[in-house]
Amino acid sequence: METPILSIKNLHKRYGKVHAVNDVSLEIQKGNVYGILGPNGSGKSTTLGIVLNVVNKTSGEYSWFGGTQETHEALKKVGAIIERPNFYPYMTAKENLELVCKIKGINYSKIEEKLEIVGLTDRKNSKFKTYSLGMKQRLAIASALLNDPEILILDEPTNGLDPQGIIQIRDIIRLIASQGTTILLASHLLDEVEKVCSHVLVLRFGKILYNGKVDEMTTKGGYFELQSNSNDRLIDLIKNNFSVEKISENDGKVIVHFNQEVEASNLNKFLIQQNIYLSHLVKRKSSLEEQFLELTNNN
Template structure:
């Protein structure tokens, strides 16, 4: 696949604070990537570096296989990294005409992009009359005017109501379905799970996971168990080779994580042969949320 963006050991320090810490990952054409992490994890700083608005401390990044300099490469990038900022007393159409002049693209692109973000019927309306969701959709239209090879969005649904969130996510899905490569930063796991094919999880500027969302979900699951004799249960769990590790929840229930596929009825049978009888036994798959919380816990 074609490489759109490569980060190699990228680091950014602000005095004693390391905002981005030795970050390396690759964005490939045609996928939707989510940079996921808690607030303050370095997501926005990372985007700022690759968009040339924040200077890196060390490491490197390459656009489009480094075939051209960053200034030329960014002409093929559409990005929204701040709140939508247009002239309030001008119409949506007139605001986009200014962007067309800056990006040197024909006005004919305006109607096409407004249709994509479902604002064609409001092109004559003043920007100040728009809701926050509509402003964000206009910003996406603006970022698409130059038909970029990649669209970069920083917290695209931040501050929106549920309807606005749904509209933005649907627009992202529609754009992605047309083959657009998208990179979005978010602290919302639900957002990444619903719209992204790949995820990069960072905490304190350091990468914890990079790969497909499906691959992250492809665990063998775990048994949720309880028994009257906790000591005997722990001894049993410790010697089962198909159990990678286990932990105890606050309610006294054990979670035994599997390193291969294993059926609950077989597990119950083996336990009974060891004179252990479960008062509770459920086999479950880890949700993406559970894995995210496990990765990003303090």
């Protein structure tokens, strides 16, 4: 097993009575895109702040790259944007990036390459103050990539952007990931996580509700919509012969969430043998959104 890039164990952070991060554990392996998903105030930014050494933890531990280096050394291999991008307004994009290179001791040759990734090559000589919000965010990503980090950390990367700007940032995240950089992003947007992440950690009030692959979260929540010549008998038969998580009736249709994987053809065959004929049979995949709402409402 490869050494994880970041390992977080039983992390806690309290602000007085508020338990902002409550027993959070997470392992980040190379080459994946991780999303920390949760409503505002769920502890996402605090968790990122702790591992980036800008917020002190109350208890628990974390280590970068298997704990072989001091945190400040390890953070040289990390690119992060956790604040609104801060550049000099009267300097051009290129000049701003040259300044970052100078401070961090990075060769200027990286600048063109990173501007290309974020699609700002043709605007590199424009002053920062002329940039739209989306362009400013893209320049911040270019800046965080200058040291060729092994992991890029983004806190709410599309916040405040228009639909066009959101699409551009998401495309850039996918491109960076496809080139082998590991990404950790915090977001309150389900859509964002579903579209760009391979793994997700769902937080609410600082606690983990789900931690795993995005596609596994969606497959667990499949359900059937059924309609027959006798819905009451249909419900009884299903309850008595299958392991059912929940069953309800809505608008003449019976909605069934099974505890295990059930094939539509087997279900139909069983019901026909019991003289129940279905006029409607649909197997639906629960979207991440439904799963997320269910998780955050039920806990």
